[in-house]
Amino acid sequence: MIYTITFNPALDYIVKMDNFNLGYVNRSSEEYVYAGGKGINVSIVLSNLEVESKALGFIAGFTGDEIERRVREFGCDTDFIKLKEGMSRINVKIKADVESEINGGGPDISEEALNSLYEKLENLVEDDILVLAGSIPKSMPIDIYEKIMEKLQNKGVKFIVDTTGESLLKVLKYNPFLIKPNHHELGELFGVKLNNKEEVIEYAKKLKDMGAENVIISMAGDGAVLINSSGEVTTSNVPKGVVKNSVGAGDSMVAGFIAGYLKYSKVEEGFKLGVATGSASAFSEGLAEKEYVYELLEQIK
Incomplete structure (x- = not known):
């Protein structure tokens, strides 16, 4: 079974307007409400790809009830x-x-x-997958x-960790099955600016040497890099499309990786499907849908 944890889920209230005038009454042209949170996004995309998972985490109040209702609507x-x-x-x-955000603080966790x-x-039991994001x-x-x-380290659970900074460095000793920083976050981890794919590969290998089994580095329009447990390098392009929404693209890549890995039992196939799934979300108003994912998969090399 796949489990995702979202410690601080949210209702994302998206408001579209031509101009935002600070200090004045503004009228929206479009409005949307989504259940948000990285682990929740992973579960929703897995459901879209017809892969079962269980979403864990904390909810509170009427907003928490609505978050759960919306997540269940996706079949999770x-x-x-x-x-x-x-x-x-x-x-x-x-x-x-000009895009702006106001993020709530969330409830206290006792x-x-x-x-x-x-x-x-x-x-959780051996070979279960736990997504921490x-x-x-x-x-x-x-x-x-x-x-x-x-x-959980002695249970044989596969950990997928999608975080950054010290939080990421400190979990490497537990040999996570997969970590997925982007190239900017990778550079920040080591205090360097990465100028090309060769340098990205060099520092991604350092993360593997520090304990990660598999490392994926996403590089936006420049594709992605995978370092597998044997140290072998696989690089990928990105399919053609217009970026409409960057929110959830990284979470979608994680979901696609899991779906591909479980289907083919190969990390490289998980990587390939992950790139396609992340791209499908980036090119859509919402999260990736299965049909579009497999359409983009044909472009991945």
Whole structure:
């Protein structure tokens, strides 16, 4: 089974308008509401690709109920922990001549709720996949990824970690099955500016040497790089398309990788489907749909 965790899910309220005038009443031309959060995005795209997963995390209040309802509408199984106080956050994203965002803080996660999550994770078994992705709420331990991986390290669970900075470096000792920073984040990890694909490969290999089994580096329009567990390098182009939405593209790549890996039992096939799925989300208003993913897959070399 595949499990995703979203510590601080949200309702994303997307507002479109021609111009945003600060200090004045503004009228929207279009409005959309989505259930947001990196782990939730992974589960939704997996469902679109007809792969089952279970979404874990914390929800609170009426917004939490709506998040769960919307996630289930996509055919996802959920096992969220309902907090007794607070409300899940609302993120307002204004798309106008200048794009702006107002992200909510979210509810406090109690120690009791955190222990409930640990109890659920104890049910994971060998070869289950656990996706750890997204920001960590201020009420939670900053090393929560490490704590989870430490508790499960002897169960044979495959960890996929999509985070950055110190949080990423500190989990490498637990040998995550996959990590997926982009090329900017990779450079920041080592305090360097990466100028070409050769330098990206060089530093991606360092992450593998530090403990990651497989490393994918996304490079936007320049494609992506995979370093597999044997140290072999695979590079990919990106298919042709117009970028409409960058939100969720990285999460979609993770979902595509999982779907491809499970279907073909090859990391390289997971990488290929991951690139196609990430691109499908980037070229769409919403998250990737299966038909479009496989249409773009034909362009991946």
